[in-house]
Amino acid sequence: MASDRKRQIIEAAAQSFAAFGYKATTMEQIAKLANVGKGTIYTFFKSKEELLDEIVSGLIVEIKAEAELAMDPSLPFFENVHRALYRILEFRQRHQLTAKLLQEVRNIGTAAVQEVLAKLDRAMVEFIRQKIDAAVEKGEIRPCNSEITAFLMLKTYIALIVDWEKDHEPLTKEQIAELFALYFLQGLSK
Amino acid sequence: MASDRKRQIIEAAAQSFAAFGYKATTMEQIAKLANVGKGTIYTFFKSKEELLDEIVSGLIVEIKAEAELAMDPSLPFFENVHRALYRILEFRQRHQLTAKLLQEVRNIGTAAVQEVLAKLDRAMVEFIRQKIDAAVEKGEIRPCNSEITAFLMLKTYIALIVDWEKDHEPLTKEQIAELFALYFLQGLSK
DNA sequence: AATTGACCATATGGACAATTTGGTCATTTG
DNA sequence: CAAATGACCAAATTGTCCATATGGTCAATT
Numbered sequence: 001m002a003s004d005r006k007r008q009i010i011e012a013a014a015q016s017f018a019a020f021g022y023k024a025t026t027m028e029q030i031a032k033l034a035n036v037g038k039g040t041i042y043t044f045f046k047s048k049e050e051l052l053d054e055i056v057s058g059l060i061v062e063i064k065a066e067a068e069l070a071m072d073p074s075l076p077f078f079e080n081v082h083r084a085l086y087r088i089l090e091f092r093q094r095h096q097l098t099a100k101l102l103q104e105v106r107n108i109g110t111a112a113v114q115e116v117l118a119k120l121d122r123a124m125v126e127f128i129r130q131k132i133d134a135a136v137e138k139g140e141i142r143p144c145n146s147e148i149t150a151f152l153m154l155k156t157y158i159a160l161i162v163d164w165e166k167d168h169e170p171l172t173k174e175q176i177a178e179l180f181a182l183y184f185l186q187g188l189s190k
Numbered sequence: 191m192a193s194d195r196k197r198q199i200i201e202a203a204a205q206s207f208a209a210f211g212y213k214a215t216t217m218e219q220i221a222k223l224a225n226v227g228k229g230t231i232y233t234f235f236k237s238k239e240e241l242l243d244e245i246v247s248g249l250i251v252e253i254k255a256e257a258e259l260a261m262d263p264s265l266p267f268f269e270n271v272h273r274a275l276y277r278i279l280e281f282r283q284r285h286q287l288t289a290k291l292l293q294e295v296r297n298i299g300t301a302a303v304q305e306v307l308a309k310l311d312r313a314m315v316e317f318i319r320q321k322i323d324a325a326v327e328k329g330e331i332r333p334c335n336s337e338i339t340a341f342l343m344l345k346t347y348i349a350l351i352v353d354w355e356k357d358h359e360p361l362t363k364e365q366i367a368e369l370f371a372l373y374f375l376q377g378l379s380k
Numbered sequence: 381a382a383t384t385g386a387c388c389a390t391a392t393g394g395a396c397a398a399t400t401t402g403g404t405c406a407t408t409t410g
Numbered sequence: 411c412a413a414a415t416g417a418c419c420a421a422a423t424t425g426t427c428c429a430t431a432t433g434g435t436c437a438a439t440t
Contacts, residue, residue: 005414027402037415039404048402122357148361148369152349159345164338167312171338179338183373195383217433227384229435238433 006044008034014055018097021104022052022113049112056116059098060123063091067127077135078185081128082177085157088124093162125150153184196234198224204245208287211294212242212303239302246306249288250313253281257317267325268375271318272367275347278314283352315340343374 012034016025027048031038045051070087071080092098098120101113128150135141160176171179202224206215217238221228235241260277261270282288288310291303318340325331350366361369 026400028400031416038402039415040413042403043413144372145369148350148354151354152346152369152373155345155349155353156342159342160338163345164341179335179342182334183342186376216431218431221385228433229384230382232434233382 005034005036005040009036009041009044009051010055010058013051014097017052017055018100021100021110022048023104023108023110052112052116053119055097056120059095060120063088063120063124064127066091077131077140078181079177081131081153082180084128084131085153085180086161086173086176088127088154089157089161121154125154128153149184153180156180156183195224195226195230199226199231199234199241200245200248203241204287207242207245208290211290211300212238213294213298213300242302242306243309245287246310249285250310253278253310253314254317256281267321267330268371269367271321271343272370274321275318275343275370276351276363276366278317278344279347279351311344315344318343339374343370346370346373 009030013025013030016029016033020029027038027041030051031041034041041051045054067084067087070083072083075083092102101117104110104113105117125147129146132141132144132146132149136143136146157176157180160171160179164171199220203215203220206219206223210219217228217231220241221231224231231241235244257274257277260273262273263270265273282292291307294300294303295307315337319336322331322334322336322339326333326336347366347370350361350369354361
């Protein structure tokens with residue numbers, strides 16, 4: 001089946017990207033791992049970049065699903081956004097593929113990887129933005145520029161989880177939730 | 191006079207670092223520009239790194255002074271912090287030396303420059319932290335972890351001024367002040 | 381005592397060859 | 411005949427010298 005071969009290729013590529021990074025993975029490696037000829041890859045993907053892009057698109061869906069799962073409709077908006085953001089950042093750092101891609105950008109700054117991670121971040125901002133819009137609609141929070149707010153929320157979580165650890169002891173999940181509430185909640189809630 | 195020679199060297203080095211970057215500047219260049227022998231530099235500075243470090247230390251003093259100047263004791267705390275942070279970020283981006291060093295870190299990631307810019311950021315956080323502590327003392331704002339708060343404020347300004355422009359139209363100074371007030375002020379004020 | 385530039389070990393960069401790699405396509409295969 | 415393939419190619423990357431440049435030292439000089 002054709003779509004089965006495509007899945008094999010995506011699986012093999014994702015596995016190799018996660019283990020060796022994007023640049024260090026060759027199309028021949030992927031072909032071998034997927035048990036297909038190298039040419040076959042190019043019947044499904046225009047280029048190596050497009051293959052990476054499709055993998056990351058799948059990752060975005062996966063992360064959104066994880067974030068959605070972390071939320072609970074019966075809880076207040078801010079608790080849910082906290083859970084979603086924390087889960088997203090957790091995924092970003094712990095998942096082999098994203099962790100490797102982040103490392104690759106830091107260490108060698110591969111352009112294609114930079115692009116794809118920027119896309120991932122934009123998707124996360126958009127995800128949060130929709131939650132904010134819904135909450136505004138429901139009157140749970142004060143109206144605001146939802147895109148800037150979502151953008152700042154993600155930046156804040158990256159700062160608290162990734163950047164803060166460079167010079168200090170890591171903050172616990174609870175501390176982060178408190179800080180998030182202190183700044184954003186009390187700044188937004190009616 | 192000895193301190194005069196030292197000043198000459200610092201001046202020459204700062205000028206050359208700003209024009210060509212840290213890595214692309216040679217000690218011989220600096221010596222020529224300062225009208226001293228290369229050996230003389232090493233009677234004042236242990237190494238090229240230490241020379242850079244001392245220049246940046248001076249820069250920190252200069253930026254703090256600028257930030258202080260931007261503030262006005264008769265204005266409310268948050269307006270002053272906004273002015274200080276905005277001025278700091280403005281300096282960081284417009285001043286030749288800092289701009290060149292930031293570019294160098296982005297493009298080639300020179301380790302010594304990375305260190306020195308991290309030190310600059312830490313100094314700015316510390317500067318803001320003291321302002322926050324003073325405001326807490328005076329009862330102008332609610333007590334909080336001043337270091338984390340200062341850290342997040344700086345990160346927020348960098349996000350709004352530097353990162354936001356990568357994908358969007360720049361925000362005006364007034365818009366940034368409003369956003370800052372929306373999140374931080376209303377989250378902190380009694 | 382302060383200053384200096386010749387000097388040294390090492391790092392850097394350029395030139396060139398060898399190898400690797402992303403991508404193509406004529407051929408094969410089921 | 412449509413899908414799959416791997417030999418093949420141009421371009422990029424890597425490896426290897428070697429010449430040069432550079433950070434730092436120190437004996438000679440001022």
